[in-house]
Amino acid sequence: MPESVPWHQTAVAVLKRHDVRLVTYVPDNVLRPLIEAVHADPFFTAFATTREEEALGIVAGAWMGGTRGILLMQTSGFATLPNVIASLAVPFQIPVLMMVSERGTLGEFNLGQALVAKTMRPVLDSLALEHHTLTRADEVEFVLDRSIRQAVATQAPVCFILSPLLTGGKVFAA
Amino acid sequence: MSFASNHPARREDAKVMNRAELTRRLVARLHHDEAVIGGIGFANFDLWGAGQRPQNFYMLGSMGLAVPIALGVAIAQPARRVVALEGDGSILMQLGALATVAGRRAANLIVVIWDNGAYQITGGQPTAAAEVADIAAIARGAGIAKSAWAADEGDFEEMIARALTEDGPWLIACRIDQARPDSTTERDPARIRDRFMRGIGARH
Numbered sequence: 296m297p298e299s300v301p302w303h304q305t306a307v308a309v310l311k312r313h314d315v316r317l318v319t320y321v322p323d324n325v326l327r328p329l330i331e332a333v334h335a336d337p338f339f340t341a342f343a344t345t346r347e348e349e350a351l352g353i354v355a356g357a358w359m360g361g362t363r364g365i366l367l368m369q370t371s372g373f374a375t376l377p378n379v380i381a382s383l384a385v386p387f388q389i390p391v392l393m394m395v396s397e398r399g400t401l402g403e404f405n406l407g408q409a410l411v412a413k414t415m416r417p418v419l420d421s422l423a424l425e426h427h428t429l430t431r432a433d434e435v436e437f438v439l440d441r442s443i444r445q446a447v448a449t450q451a452p453v454c455f456i457l458s459p460l461l462t463g464g465k466v467f468a469a
Numbered sequence: 470m471s472f473a474s475n476h477p478a479r480r481e482d483a484k485v486m487n488r489a490e491l492t493r494r495l496v497a498r499l500h501h502d503e504a505v506i507g508g509i510g511f512a513n514f515d516l517w518g519a520g521q522r523p524q525n526f527y528m529l530g531s532m533g534l535a536v537p538i539a540l541g542v543a544i545a546q547p548a549r550r551v552v553a554l555e556g557d558g559s560i561l562m563q564l565g566a567l568a569t570v571a572g573r574r575a576a577n578l579i580v581v582i583w584d585n586g587a588y589q590i591t592g593g594q595p596t597a598a599a600e601v602a603d604i605a606a607i608a609r610g611a612g613i614a615k616s617a618w619a620a621d622e623g624d625f626e627e628m629i630a631r632a633l634t635e636d637g638p639w640l641i642a643c644r645i646d647q648a649r650p651d652s653t654t655e656r657d658p659a660r661i662r663d664r665f666m667r668g669i670g671a672r673h
């Protein structure tokens with residue numbers, strides 16, 4: 296089997312193709328290769344914010360100003376967002392792109408993370424938000440490319456969930 | 470001499486002014502299609518009341534996000550001045566945003582705080598600003614050096630004039646009375662967003 300391209304390299308390529316230049320994030324260990332890649336590439340404006348709500352507000356403002364953006368976070372960060380998704384991104388029809396590193400499943404060692412993770416898909420479903428769980432490197436290109444197109448065309452947010460099946464996740468260092 | 474040293478050192482030393490009047494004075498000074506983000510609470514009501522410019526964005530929720538939204542617009546359009554109008558209760562909810570603004574060195578961003586010491590729209594419950602918290606000082610501590618209290622209406626206008634021409638980021642804090650706005654923002658989010666995008670040339 297040929298070596299597959301790592302998910303973060305594919306993500307960088309698709310973001311560039313769709314002119315997604317702004318990346319705001321609250322860090323996560325699994326997202327590190329993507330965060331490092333966007334910092335290293337002058338195409339992107341990338342920076343950390345103090346909260347995920349803030350990261351969403353910045354991406355929303357940038358979209359209205361004509362620049363596409365994405366916010367990166369872990370599951371616990373997504374759990375802080377329902378209010379601003381429901382009162383800003385959705386009603387104002389702003390295609391906020393979100394990428395969540397999935398903690399809390401497939402070998403989680405922290406009970407708090409495991410419980411927070413259970414709230415994520417019910418929240419996304421209750422807001423009727425488009426979301427996709429990425430488990431295989433060979434699907435990353437298709438899912439990101441098509442979903443970014445759809446988000447922009449339908450003026451609706453989309454959330455990409457990076458499963459540990461894709462990223463390896465975070466394992467307990469015993 | 471630092472920017473702040475020409476202005477009232479403490480919140481108590483600033484004149485208590487009227488939000489609707491200051492909003493009108495601000496809007497009257499905007500001649501270059503500057504973008505204005507009106508925060509939740511009465512900030513956006515008085516912005517609406519000052520005349521419906523297409524470059525105005527009115528928040529209908531997302532308490533605390535006026536500054537982040539304004540920062541996003543400012544990043545997307547570095548040649549345009551962007552103003553965030555935010556209440557004291559709202560900014561106290563998202564103080565980290567001030568550190569982010571400072572860190573980004575957002576030269577074209579102006580934050581105006583309407584500090585009435587209260588969550589006025591929800592019944593006037595006092596905020597921490599009423600007794601202890603000094604938002605202009607907090608912003609300086611967060612790294613926004615050009616942050617100060619407006620002494621009075623004339624001082625406010627001078628600060629705005631400077632902020633519209635010299636590099637920021639700026640934070641202009643104003644003590645505000647308890648008068649209520651006399652108009653209500655139209656609540657049609659898709660329309661607000663579309664008009665705003667056209668108003669700042671992001672859509673034709």
Ligand SMILES: Cc1ncc(C[n+]2csc(CCOP(=O)(O)OP(=O)(O)O)c2C)c(N)n1
Nearest residue numbers: 510511512532556557558559587588589590
């Ligand atoms: C997350 C969240 N918490 C609480 C509220 C309710 N709420 C709406 S406006 C407001 C007060 C805003 O206070 P301030 O920013 O000082 O503005 P003012 O009402 O004084 O104009 C509150 C608590 C809300 N909309 N969202």
